Amino acid sequence: MSDKKAYINEQVICYHCGDTCKDKTVGKEEKYFCCMGCKIVFEILEENKLCKYYDFEKSPGISPAVRSESKYSYMEDEQTAGQILDFSGDDINTVTFLIPQMHCSSCIWLLENINKLNSGIISSRVNFLQKKLSLKFLNDKTSLKEISELLDSIGYEPLINLESVEKKKKSNYNKKLYYKIGVAGFAAGNIMLFSFPEYLGLDRNLDGVFGSFFGYLNLLISIPVLLYSASVYYIPAIKALRKRAINIDFPISLGIFVLFLRSAYEILTQSGAGYSDSLTMLVFLLLVGKIFQNKTYDALNFERTYKSYFPLSVAIIKSGIETTIPLSKLKKGDRIIVRNGELIPADSILFKGDGNIDYGFVTGESIPVNKILGEIVYAGGKQYGGAIELEVLKDVSQSYLTQLWNNDTFTKKEDKNVSWFSNIVGKYFTVVVLLIANISTIIWLNINPVVALSVFTAVLIVACPCAIALAIPFTLGNALRNYGKEKFYLKNINTIERLARTDTIVFDKTGTITQSGNSSVSFIGEPLDELEKSLVKSISRHSTHPLSRRVYLEYQDCEHFEISNLKEHSGKGISGNILISRVALGSYGFVTGKEKTDKYSEDDKSSKVYFSINDRLRGVFSINNSYRKGLKEVIEKLEKDFELHLLSGDNENEKPHLSKIFKNNSLLHFKQSPEDKLNYILRLQADGKRVLMIGDGLNDAGAIKQSDVGISVSEDISGFSPSCDGILDSEKFSKLPEMILYSKTSMKIIYLSFIFSVLYNIVGLYFAVNGLLSPLFAAVLMPVSSVSVVLFCVIVSNFMAKKKLGKIRFNNVL
Amino acid sequence: MKIIIILIIISLLVAISFLVAFLWAVKSGQFDDRYTPSVRVLFDEEKKSDNNKL
Numbered sequence: 001m002s003d004k005k006a007y008i009n010e011q012v013i014c015y016h017c018g019d020t021c022k023d024k025t026v027g028k029e030e031k032y033f034c035c036m037g038c039k040i041v042f043e044i045l046e047e048n049k050l051c052k053y054y055d056f057e058k059s060p061g062i063s064p065a066v067r068s069e070s071k072y073s074y075m076e077d078e079q080t081a082g083q084i085l086d087f088s089g090d091d092i093n094t095v096t097f098l099i100p101q102m103h104c105s106s107c108i109w110l111l112e113n114i115n116k117l118n119s120g121i122i123s124s125r126v127n128f129l130q131k132k133l134s135l136k137f138l139n140d141k142t143s144l145k146e147i148s149e150l151l152d153s154i155g156y157e158p159l160i161n162l163e164s165v166e167k168k169k170k171s172n173y174n175k176k177l178y179y180k181i182g183v184a185g186f187a188a189g190n191i192m193l194f195s196f197p198e199y200l201g202l203d204r205n206l207d208g209v210f211g212s213f214f215g216y217l218n219l220l221i222s223i224p225v226l227l228y229s230a231s232v233y234y235i236p237a238i239k240a241l242r243k244r245a246i247n248i249d250f251p252i253s254l255g256i257f258v259l260f261l262r263s264a265y266e267i268l269t270q271s272g273a274g275y276s277d278s279l280t281m282l283v284f285l286l287l288v289g290k291i292f293q294n295k296t297y298d299a300l301n302f303e304r305t306y307k308s309y310f311p312l313s314v315a316i317i318k319s320g321i322e323t324t325i326p327l328s329k330l331k332k333g334d335r336i337i338v339r340n341g342e343l344i345p346a347d348s349i350l351f352k353g354d355g356n357i358d359y360g361f362v363t364g365e366s367i368p369v370n371k372i373l374g375e376i377v378y379a380g381g382k383q384y385g386g387a388i389e390l391e392v393l394k395d396v397s398q399s400y401l402t403q404l405w406n407n408d409t410f411t412k413k414e415d416k417n418v419s420w421f422s423n424i425v426g427k428y429f430t431v432v433v434l435l436i437a438n439i440s441t442i443i444w445l446n447i448n449p450v451v452a453l454s455v456f457t458a459v460l461i462v463a464c465p466c467a468i469a470l471a472i473p474f475t476l477g478n479a480l481r482n483y484g485k486e487k488f489y490l491k492n493i494n495t496i497e498r499l500a501r502t503d504t505i506v507f508d509k510t511g512t513i514t515q516s517g518n519s520s521v522s523f524i525g526e527p528l529d530e531l532e533k534s535l536v537k538s539i540s541r542h543s544t545h546p547l548s549r550r551v552y553l554e555y556q557d558c559e560h561f562e563i564s565n566l567k568e569h570s571g572k573g574i575s576g577n578i579l580i581s582r583v584a585l586g587s588y589g590f591v592t593g594k595e596k597t598d599k600y601s602e603d604d605k606s607s608k609v610y611f612s613i614n615d616r617l618r619g620v621f622s623i624n625n626s627y628r629k630g631l632k633e634v635i636e637k638l639e640k641d642f643e644l645h646l647l648s649g650d651n652e653n654e655k656p657h658l659s660k661i662f663k664n665n666s667l668l669h670f671k672q673s674p675e676d677k678l679n680y681i682l683r684l685q686a687d688g689k690r691v692l693m694i695g696d697g698l699n700d701a702g703a704i705k706q707s708d709v710g711i712s713v714s715e716d717i718s719g720f721s722p723s724c725d726g727i728l729d730s731e732k733f734s735k736l737p738e739m740i741l742y743s744k745t746s747m748k749i750i751y752l753s754f755i756f757s758v759l760y761n762i763v764g765l766y767f768a769v770n771g772l773l774s775p776l777f778a779a780v781l782m783p784v785s786s787v788s789v790v791l792f793c794v795i796v797s798n799f800m801a802k803k804k805l806g807k808i809r810f811n812n813v814l
Numbered sequence: 815m816k817i818i819i820i821l822i823i824i825s826l827l828v829a830i831s832f833l834v835a836f837l838w839a840v841k842s843g844q845f846d847d848r849y850t851p852s853v854r855v856l857f858d859e860e861k862k863s864d865n866n867k868l
Contacts, residue, residue, distance in 0.1 A: 105853045112854070128850040178840040186833040190826060213819060217826075 016042050017155075018059030037064045041154050045110075048117055053110045060106035062155030071152070071339075074313035074324040075145040083312070083326075084144060084160060086134075092122065095144060096134045097151065097158035102126070111156065118142055118150055133158075161308055174294065177232070181287040184229040187221045188280040194218055198273045199776055215267040218276035226260045230283045232290065248419070248426030248469060251433060255464025256283065262457040275461065278778045282466050285786050293473035293493045295480050302491040304723045305410070306380070306402050306698060314345055317389070332392055339387045346379050346392045347399040353388035357381035362401055362699050369549065370541055380698060404674045404702045419494055420501070421750065422472055425465065433463040440769040451771045458773040462764035466782070467757030467789040471750050475793040479746040482801040487729035488739050495725045499709045500743040501690050505638060506681065506703065508695035509648035509658075512713050515626045515730070521554045525619025532618070534559040536611060539583050542566055543574045547609050548585055551621050573610075584612045592617055627661075630734030635661050637737035643689070647672045647680060649699055678702030692740075698722050735805065742804045749796050753789050760785035 012021040015031040016038035026033045033039040041061060045053055075081050087094040108126045111133050115121040120142025125134045151158050194214045237249035263274030313324050315337045327345055338344055355371030362380040371377055379399035396402060437459040444452040476493035483490055507513055538561045540552035566576040573586015584591045591610040609621040638644060645667045652670045659665045681703045684691050693707035701722035704710030712724040713733060764781055767773050
């Protein structure tokens with residue numbers, strides 16, 4: 001069987017993680033693994049009879065990361081452990097870990113049976129949507145460190161950082177809203193039942209007792225709705241009034257109060273049946289809308305700062321002894337140790353060891369940079385390779401990267417979450433309604449003063465803008481879900497409204513419109529022999545230029561030689577003497593000394609790095625640029641409606657290529673620091689532009705935060721992204737224009753439904769000003785108008801999503 | 815016919831008990847996670863699976 005497999009040359013899939021195996025060298029009983037790590041996890045599970053793990057999903061595993069011995073040693077420190085634990089008792093401790101790798105039902109099963117691997121764990125519970133694992137364990141049998149190491153060893157590395165500890169137990173779902181909707185639903189259902197005699201005209205036939213009994217009962221039940229459930233509208237209305245503004249919550253609150261007062265008056269004076277049914281139904285529907293719009297992506301975090309990525313503690317050397325201290329106690333001048341895969345917490349000088357630092361978090365470019373002794377390394381880089389010793393130059397919060405968060409943009413609390421449209425409507429609506437109410441009352445005072453007051457209240461009741469208050473949450477809440485199915489995750493519904501109003505788009509280059517780690521290198525010319533390959537490696541290793549670094553990655557397995565007389569000309573190339581040869585790597589002009597370009601440059605789809613030995617051109621490395629698929633089409637489509645800018649932290653050597661894609665060359669800016677980017681957005685906004693910023697790394701964090709809408713493009717949505725309004729899965733980048741257009745469509749749907757609701761209101765007002773508004777009529781008109789508006793919004797919104805965003809798939813659990 | 819008033823009060827009490835049950839369910843966290851329980855319910859009890867293997 002296995003021979004046959006090999007004969008067909010079928011790809012061998014790792015039994016544990018599902019990756020393609022290079023060969024069949026790592027195997028066990030007809031099961032093959034891509035690496036030793038996967039095999040070890042399999043063996044652990046097999047030994048403990050946990051192989052059911054593989055029954056629920058095919059190849060559910062995660063290949064465990066290589067880990068250093070002391071990765072979790074900081075947990076031995078009691079103070080640090082205390083910060084991580086939820087509850088620490090004499091015998092039992094509880095802890096909640098965030099585990100981003102959790103992705104399927106097999107994961108849930110394994111993590112909930114984790115006690116079979118460590119008998120000290122009493123119970124384990126998974127919250128899959130939030131990707132959280134809650135554990136209870138016995139103090140004397142196991143420790144936090146042991147559990148973390150166990151989870152890590154089977155591929156589920158717990159994510160512990162400064163932020164998760166500082167902001168513990170913050171639940172973003174609103175229990176109070178559920179209480180309120182429960183009360184409102186209870187009241188609406190019961191009052192409607194008790195109003196049936198009134199609807200059917202029965203109460204007049206029965207004893208008069210019934211009419212007043214039901215009336216009092218309804219009034220009683222509606223009191224908690226008025227005072228408790230509807231309070232979500234009073235509070236924002238009062239807040240706005242204090243700022244001398246009127247928002248949409250004001251006319252809604254007014255309508256609710258007038259409904260109640262008029263009902264109470266009618267019931268207590270026995271002059272009518274009141275509108276308790278309309279009141280409670282209205283509040284119930286409005287709250288349903290509120291729940292619907294509160295779609296949140298529990299697993300995603302939109303509020304990240306550098307703290308989300310920084311470790312909790314750091315290893316320092318004090319008088320020759322290594323100890324662990326909390327990051328907050330790190331001072332200038334401390335000597336710290338950073339090991340393989342760890343993050344550099346503060347700007348420092350490399351003191352000992354071989355620095356190979358990946359600034360992927362900062363720039364989005366994840367090719368490691370070589371650093372030599374005495375060089376400054378910036379906070380935010382990740383060390384790969386051996387451990388390095390650093391001397392801290394600046395405090396954590398004062399480093400090049402982190403000081404961005406001291407900027408006003410991050411410290412001032414801005415109210416980005418107010419709906420612009422509903423406030424405009426609220427303002428004018430209220431004015432018009434009050435005008436109509438007053439005029440009709442004055443007219444009725446002259447005709448029949450008895451009904452004047454009832455006309456006044458009827459106008460206020462009918463004109464309550466509940467339909468528009470429902471159209472916004474339902475349309476945008478629905479759009480939010482449709483976006484989610486297309487892997488575009490937005491923070492809340494107001495983001496869609498702001499997205500629809502943007503007129504300028506600013507792109508970041510690296511990691512946003514380019515794809516990291518996806519470029520290919522080919523050598524044009526006579527094939528290189530082993531010695532020449534080593535020469536390439538030795539010289540490119542020292543370069544800071546992204547292209548040379550890419551070349552380095554291709555040859556990093558080759559032998560390495562010492563280099564002398566090393567010279568790097570920024571943006572041009574690098575040269576030096578290796579063994580007996582003079583080697584140069586860089587642009588054509590730099591390597592050959594000639595101005596004119598040569599035969600290799602005909603094809604312009606790729607970047608070129610020229611290579612010479614002893615001043616003889618040896619050949620050229622052609623690096624296919626790694627721009628995202630469909631970038632050209634995306635830019636073409638967007639250029640019709642938007643002003644497009646580009647901000648890049650890199651130097652200008654990609655400019656010729658980019659200017660072919662972007663029409664307006666003057667809007668391409670290079671060598672921008674994180675602060676430059678932020679200030680650029682500020683200048684655009686000062687010119688009255690509404691800016692959409694699309695970025696990815698922490699260096700864009702300021703610009704993303706300051707912009708009207710900041711979107712982060714991410715390869716791994718639950719992994720890394722700066723604080724933003726939305727996260728776009730990078731595979732859907734080519735759909736960006738359609739996504740932005742859909743936001744405009746959604747707003748148009750709201751405008752249309754607003755016209756509908758105004759028509760309903762005019763009909764209602766006609767009856768109201770003529771003094772014909774009966775409780776039954778109100779009870780019918782109100783739900784009919786609300787429900788029809790909601791249906792219209794949801795149906796049209798889904799239809800347009802299908803048309804604009806393509807066929808919607810329903811397999812995305814988030 | 816006055817008996818209806820008593821019946822209605824009883825019906826209201828029943829409805830209130832359901833409301834209280836709902837509020838309690840929210841409070842005790844039954845709505846916190848609306849996905850994991852749907853998967854968890856499909857896992858077999860441990861003893862059963864051992865018997866199957868034998």
